[in-house]
Amino acid sequence: MQLQKQMDAKDVAGINGCPTCAFEITGDGFMEGEVVTCEGCSAELEVVGLKPLRFAEAPEVEEDWGE
């Protein structure tokens, strides 16, 4: 579903790059709210936009989350 590759330094501001390490994350079939792990730096990322594809660092677990 996703393919990651190291981006050139000049491309790191790409909107579908990992916000932590700038790896480019491409692919389709993502869903908003989906959590993915960046293969570049292992950061936990949340899909926050689809068109264009955008990622943000997944929020810290909130106190009232979980079973």
Add this chain to the structure above:
Amino acid sequence: MKKIDLIYTRLRAEERMILEALRKRDCAVELHQDADLVLPLDAGHWSGGGVVLMRSMSLTRSRYLAAILEVKGARVVNSSRAIATCGDKILTNLALAAQGIPMPWSFAGFEEEACLGEIERRGYPVVTKPAVGSWGRMVARIDGRNAAEGLLQMRFEMGGASDHVALVQQYIDKPGYDLRVYVLGRTVGGIRRRSEHWVTNTARGAVPERYEVPESHATLAERAAAAVGADIAAVDLLETRSGELLVNEVNHCVEFARSIESTRIPLPELIADYAAGVHP
């Protein structure tokens, strides 16, 4: 085609599997991230379908969203009552007690010295846990007076007024595991969670394995789920070394990502069947 609204916080492995299972059943699934929902507090009809599958990870959001959507005519699985009851361990214990369901003794208290006095009267060890909490966080075993004083002081001096309640429970000397029974209207399976630590929560490293749920365990779990009003529940049972069976907790938003590989209980399929089945 059956329309089902699925509300989520994060699309974790669980939600993705449930989504896939619903789609395989020819359900039209509309996804709603809980953070995006802004709903008027009125009885105006919910524009979604009739059935809402609540998979929000947040107790605050799921409880309120379920209550709002119920007023708007939706059938929410689980209901706001079940979420509110399961989300608060004191209310869970009360709901179980009201139905005469066996469980470890417990008490609630609102002041440090009063709680300490009651613990001393009942004897050590005891367990204290937040009335509202999850994943085994801040569950503590108290073996003696010194620990009790420290933990109770923290309980009553930190946080806000709503945190200043102590839930103290009987410590059960488990035989290295606890049991979790999945109830979806009826018992559909169970897991045994093994750990060398006295906290047997898979979020804290306990190892899940499948167990064949005996009739007596199934009946008790179904009674517990009914007591809190849950359609779908994971009922945690404690077995004492003498074989007595007690209900410890009832969970309303069943997580299974850590256990499904080893137990092979098809919970996503069963949850999808259940949600599709309650569709009017």
